[in-house]
Amino acid sequence: MPFDASTLDAPFAALKTYDWGVDAAAFKPIDEAIAATQGDAAAKAEIERRLIALLGPDTSRACKESVCRKLALIGTAAAVPALAPLLADGDNSHMARFALERIPAPEAGAALRSALGTVGGNLRIGMLSSLAARRDAAAVPLITGLLSAGGTTAVAAATALGAIQTPDAIAALAKADPLAGDAVARAIVDARLACAEGLLRHGKRTEARAIYDQLATAAAGKPAARAIELAATRGIVACLDTTAS
Amino acid sequence: MRRFVLCFVVGGCVTLGLAGVGGAADTAPEALARLDQLIDANDVQERAVAYERIRHGVKGEAATARFAARLPALPPDRQIELLRALADRGDAAALQEIEKLAEGGDPAVRSAALHAIGGLGSGDSVGLLAKALAAADPEKAAARRALVILRGDDATRQVVAALATAPPAVRAHLLDIVADRRARAAVPEFVGFVVDADAGVRAAAMRALAKLGGPEQVPGMVKGVLTAAAGQERTDAERALVTVCTQNPGHEQATESFLTIFKAANDSDREVLLSPLGRIGGPGAMAVVDGLLADTDPAKHEFGLVALTRWPDATVAPKLLDMVAKAPDATTRDRLLGALIRIAPLPDNKLNDKQKLELLEKTMQLCEQDADRSKVIERANAIRTVETFRFVLPYLDEPTLAEPACKSVVELAHHQQLRDAHKDDFTKALDKVIATTKNPELVERANRYKEGKTWARK
Numbered sequence: 273m274p275f276d277a278s279t280l281d282a283p284f285a286a287l288k289t290y291d292w293g294v295d296a297a298a299f300k301p302i303d304e305a306i307a308a309t310q311g312d313a314a315a316k317a318e319i320e321r322r323l324i325a326l327l328g329p330d331t332s333r334a335c336k337e338s339v340c341r342k343l344a345l346i347g348t349a350a351a352v353p354a355l356a357p358l359l360a361d362g363d364n365s366h367m368a369r370f371a372l373e374r375i376p377a378p379e380a381g382a383a384l385r386s387a388l389g390t391v392g393g394n395l396r397i398g399m400l401s402s403l404a405a406r407r408d409a410a411a412v413p414l415i416t417g418l419l420s421a422g423g424t425t426a427v428a429a430a431t432a433l434g435a436i437q438t439p440d441a442i443a444a445l446a447k448a449d450p451l452a453g454d455a456v457a458r459a460i461v462d463a464r465l466a467c468a469e470g471l472l473r474h475g476k477r478t479e480a481r482a483i484y485d486q487l488a489t490a491a492a493g494k495p496a497a498r499a500i501e502l503a504a505t506r507g508i509v510a511c512l513d514t515t516a517s
Numbered sequence: 518m519r520r521f522v523l524c525f526v527v528g529g530c531v532t533l534g535l536a537g538v539g540g541a542a543d544t545a546p547e548a549l550a551r552l553d554q555l556i557d558a559n560d561v562q563e564r565a566v567a568y569e570r571i572r573h574g575v576k577g578e579a580a581t582a583r584f585a586a587r588l589p590a591l592p593p594d595r596q597i598e599l600l601r602a603l604a605d606r607g608d609a610a611a612l613q614e615i616e617k618l619a620e621g622g623d624p625a626v627r628s629a630a631l632h633a634i635g636g637l638g639s640g641d642s643v644g645l646l647a648k649a650l651a652a653a654d655p656e657k658a659a660a661r662r663a664l665v666i667l668r669g670d671d672a673t674r675q676v677v678a679a680l681a682t683a684p685p686a687v688r689a690h691l692l693d694i695v696a697d698r699r700a701r702a703a704v705p706e707f708v709g710f711v712v713d714a715d716a717g718v719r720a721a722a723m724r725a726l727a728k729l730g731g732p733e734q735v736p737g738m739v740k741g742v743l744t745a746a747a748g749q750e751r752t753d754a755e756r757a758l759v760t761v762c763t764q765n766p767g768h769e770q771a772t773e774s775f776l777t778i779f780k781a782a783n784d785s786d787r788e789v790l791l792s793p794l795g796r797i798g799g800p801g802a803m804a805v806v807d808g809l810l811a812d813t814d815p816a817k818h819e820f821g822l823v824a825l826t827r828w829p830d831a832t833v834a835p836k837l838l839d840m841v842a843k844a845p846d847a848t849t850r851d852r853l854l855g856a857l858i859r860i861a862p863l864p865d866n867k868l869n870d871k872q873k874l875e876l877l878e879k880t881m882q883l884c885e886q887d888a889d890r891s892k893v894i895e896r897a898n899a900i901r902t903v904e905t906f907r908f909v910l911p912y913l914d915e916p917t918l919a920e921p922a923c924k925s926v927v928e929l930a931h932h933q934q935l936r937d938a939h940k941d942d943f944t945k946a947l948d949k950v951i952a953t954t955k956n957p958e959l960v961e962r963a964n965r966y967k968e969g970k971t972w973a974r975k
Contacts, residue, residue: 498562506566509555512548515576 275315277322280305284322292334299338306346316346327354333363340367349377359387365395369402381408388414397428404432412436416444419456427459434463437470442483450490451497461487461500468507481511548575549583556587556599564595568602578610585611588618597629604633612637619645627652628659635663640671647679650687661690665697677703685715692718696725704729711741711754720750727757732770735761739778743789751789759796776801784816791820795827803833822849826856831868834860834876841883854883858892862899873900874908887917894921898928903939905929906946913949923954930966 279301286298302319309315319342326339336358343351351371358368372380385408388399400418403411415436418429430448433441445467448460464483471480488504491497510516552575555567571584585603588596596618603611615637619630631649634642646667649660664676677700680691692710695703708730710722723741726734738758745754762771775797779790794802802824809821825833825840837857844850861868861876868876877897884890894912897905906929912922926946930936936943947963954960962972 502562502566505555505563506569509548509551509566509570510574512545512551513570513574514545514548515580516574 275305275309275312275318277315277318280319280322284326287335287338288326288331290335290338291332296338302342306342317348317350320346320348320351324351324354327358336364337367340364340371343371344374347371347375347380349375349379351375352377352379352383355380356383356387359383359399360391360395362395365391365398369398373402373405381406381410384408385411385414397424400425400428400432404435407436409436409438409440412438412440412444416440419444419448419460422456426456430456430459430463434459434466437467442467442479446483446486450487450500451494461503465503465507472507472510477511477514481508484508484511545575545580549580552584553587556584556591556595564598568598571599571602572605578608581606581608581610585614588614593623593626596623596626600626600629600633604636607636609637609639612642616642616645619649624656628655631656631659631663635659635666638663638667638672639669640667640675642667643672643675643679647676647683647687647691650690651684657690661694664691664694673698673700673703676700677706680707680710685713685718688713689715689717689721692721692725696728699729701729704731704734708734708737711737712744716746716750719745720753723754723757727760727765730757730761730771731765731767732761732774735771735774736778739775739790742793743786755793755796758793762793762797772797772799772801776805779805787820791824792827795824796829798829798832822852826852828856828860830863831860831873831876834868838879838883851889854880854889855892857883858889858896862896864899870900870902871904874902874904878908890918891921894918894925898925901929901932901935903935903942906935906939906942910946913946913953919953920956923950923956923959926950927959927962927966930963931972933971936966 283299283301287302290296290299302323305319306316309319323339323342323346326335331339340355343355347355352375355368355372355375358364359372361368369384372384381403384399384402384406388396388403388411391399396418400415403415412433415429415432419426419433421429430445433445442464445460445464448457450457450461450464464487468480468483471477471483484504484507487500488508491501491504494501548570552567552570555563558564558567581603584599584606588599591599600615600618603615612634615630615633618626619634621627621630627649631646634646638646643664646660646664649656650664651657652660664672667676673695676691676694676698680688680695683691688710692707695707704726707722707725710718711726713719713722719741723738723745726738726741730738735758738754738761742751742754742758745751758775762768762775765771775790775793779787779794782790794805806821806824809817809824812818812821825837834857837853837860841850841853841857844853857876857880861880862873874897877893877900881890881893884893890912894909897909906926909922909925909929912918913926915922926943927950930943930947944967947967950963951960954963965972
């Protein structure tokens with residue numbers, strides 16, 4: 273049966289005026305339509321268009337949250353211009369990232385990278401988290417620059433590079449001192465170990481071994497770095513184990 | 518398992534897994550060398566790195582054999598660590614070295630080795646493990662667990678075969694192990710042990726039959742009940758027989774088989790079998806009891822009465838109520854009344870809470886002495902409803918029955934949902950308990966419940 277967009281008029285009207293505490297069942301047909309139009313690009317585009325229209329200033333935070341959840345499922349590059357301005361809005365930034373993280377279009381990554389350079393504080397940490405979740409290789413230079421920002425931003429930057437795991441990300445992490453003893457250094461060690469484990473999982477033993485060897489050498493004989501040495505030893509043995517799949 | 522890559526001239530490559538070919542050095546030699554160093558490390562955390570890899574990495578029997586070959590030269594605490602890692606690795610290639618340690622000098626190492634054999638061994642390991650059952654704990658416990666978890670039908674066959682030659686103490690353990698292994702096919706081979714000369718063996722055989730037995734084993738189990746020494750052994754044997762007749766697969770046929778045996782039994786055997794008859798219950802058993810109750814022979818009538826008073830559920834309540842009313846003497850009346858008081862609130866007596874309370878109320882009306890009324894009031898607290906609370910409440914004002922009523926009110930108040938749903942009523946009743954009872958524990962509990970607190974049974 274072809275998709276009849278008019279059946280969603282009432283649910284979209286309900287969603288437009290939705291606020292927390294109100295029964296959300298009235299716009300449940302939108303979710304059902306999203307599921308039912310799987311494979312119907314035109315229908316999905318129509319639903320997306322109507323969802324995007326609800327991201328303006330005249331709808332509540334609750335409405336935008338619900339819209340972002342749905343765009344996370346069916347959003348495309350078309351939704352990015354409406355979502356991007358929300359990234360700088362403290363109330364809606366989180367849910368906008370929720371959608372952009374999951375929209376596969378490169379425009380979504382570009383919006384997050386752009387916001388990374390303009391927002392601050394927790395919002396910036398959120399951008400780092402989302403770029404890490406997308407494993408956005410293009411963001412590595414920007415993120416690398418934040419390793420020197422100190423505090424939680426630098427910790428989040430290190431964690432993001434550990435998730436992205438590209439050669440550039442690995443190289444950027446290798447430049448930092450893993451034994452500085454502060455939270456950033458600990459995050460950098462964690463990130464490097466995450467990179468090494470990722471490489472090992474993909475059969476890149478030599479590259480993984482290089483990271484483990486660097487960490488083991490740096491930590492050798494230093495009681496405060498015992499945990500790092502043990503983790504590196506564990507990794508080295510794993511690299512040597514050619515029987516592992 | 519070693520991997521060889523055969524590259525053909527045409528360019529295709531095939532990877533073959535070949536077990537036991539070549540030496541350990543061909544399998545991740547650098548990893549093995551590093552693990553050797555880590556196994557020898559003084560730092561437990563470094564050794565843990567090695568054990569993790571032994572557990573989950575460096576695949577292949579040759580590697581396993583190489584790790585196991587390290588065992589003899591290690592000190593006992595390291596032997597135990599490596600044994601645990603090898604057990605988790607799950608490769609039987611380590612078994613030979615582990616079996617040597619199971620018969621070695623250090624008890625803790627022996628226990629760890631026996632434990633490991635459970636996961637790695639086969640039927641061939643049964644002899645060694647059965648021998649260890651004669652040792653003290655923790656070796657015995659390790660051997661017992663190992664014999665339960667040993668894999669394969671052959672292991673089960675070897676355990677059953679060991680029953681024939683094992684000394685009594687070990688035989689009893691082996692019977693429990695056979696039951697834990699759910700070796701149903703072995704039942705005919707060990708049912709004869711229910712009349713063994715050794716009480717421990719008899720008891721273990723009955724325990725095993727309780728888990729595995731069916732209708733075919735009832736004649737043997739009846740012999741077991743009759744052979745069991747009066748007291749705990751008899752009680753346990755009866756419980757095993759009742760389990761087979763009421764819970765195990767084929768329990769209806771098992772009950773029929775038991776009733777046939779009961780009817781054909783001589784008087785002395787019948788006396789012993791009365792208790793399981795009553796506990797088995799059901800219409801077939803009831804018909805037998807009815808026949809006995811109707812018999813003019815006083816001895817047989819007495820058998821019927823005993824069986825009736827030991828009935829497991831409330832299906833006999835109407836008969837008991839009727840018989841109380843017609844009891845020929847006070848002693849009989851007391852016995853029947855006692856049975857009614859016992860069965861009325863039983864949790865699985867086939868009555869709902871309302872019916873249970875109604876039965877107790879009827880029983881109360883038949884009571885002529887305060888001692889019996891006290892028992893009714895105390896038993897009532899097993900029916901956790903507000904109606905029971907209201908039934909008990911008036912007796913707080915009767916001096917001769919106030920103490921059991923206090924106890925029942927407090928027991929009912931113990932259940933928070935019930936108490937909170939009728940908070941005001943319970944608060945008043947608990948105040949009355951505090952003012953009435955001479956039992957300091959009840960006072961303490963009543964005060965706690967009033968404050969919404971719990972109370973841990975001592």
